[in-house]
Amino acid sequence: MYPLTHFLLPFLISSVLEIFNVVDFQTTLIISILAVAIDLDHLIAHYRNHKELSIKNTWNNQFVHKTENQRSPIHRPVGFKAVTALAAAVLIIHPTTALIITIAYYTHYFLDHFNFHIKSSKLQLKVFGFMTHISITEIALDIILILLATVTSPVIRTTLTIIF
Numbered sequence: 001m002y003p004l005t006h007f008l009l010p011f012l013i014s015s016v017l018e019i020f021n022v023v024d025f026q027t028t029l030i031i032s033i034l035a036v037a038i039d040l041d042h043l044i045a046h047y048r049n050h051k052e053l054s055i056k057n058t059w060n061n062q063f064v065h066k067t068e069n070q071r072s073p074i075h076r077p078v079g080f081k082a083v084t085a086l087a088a089a090v091l092i093i094h095p096t097t098a099l100i101i102t103i104a105y106y107t108h109y110f111l112d113h114f115n116f117h118i119k120s121s122k123l124q125l126k127v128f129g130f131m132t133h134i135s136i137t138e139i140a141l142d143i144i145l146i147l148l149a150t151v152t153s154p155v156i157r158t159t160l161t162i163i164f
Helices: 005-017 025-037 040-050 055-063 077-094 094-114 135-151 152-163
Strands: 121-127 131-134
Touching: 005 025, 005 094, 005 135, 005 152, 025 094, 040 055, 040 094, 040 121, 077 094, 121 135, 135 152
Parallel strands: none
Antiparallel strands: 121 131
16 A cells, blocks of 8 residues: 555544544544554665665665565564554553554555455556556545545634635
8 A cells, every 4th residue: 555545544543543632633644654564664675685774765665666675574464463563552651642653553554455456447647756556446546535635634624614
């Protein structure tokens, strides 16, 4: 899955929690950014293999060329167990932090492992040297998540009310 999808799903879930005053908008943004940041492990693996810190080359190797597996244990079942144990331990000390870890990681893991590889056409783009082969299904999912987030997020609804 692409970063936008990794941002939008936890944003939507957190926005629903925001309605019930479980989290605030700042926490919603932290959760969503953390869900995207989990993929920094691809950059670390690329550096280990190529001795270069290049986001563009890491991106193109991972998402388009698929020339190498750049996944660390955090994307595997062992990482799932470790993060679950960490979140459980943190829950005792600081429940909000545990919630942040849980939503960010589980949504990321879900999207990566149940990545909706439905046979659909892929849109191929090259923007600033970053190549994409994004499926029409993922684009549709992103549009649905954006619409739902717009409806559920109190901050976005208030902002749109002021603007319009």
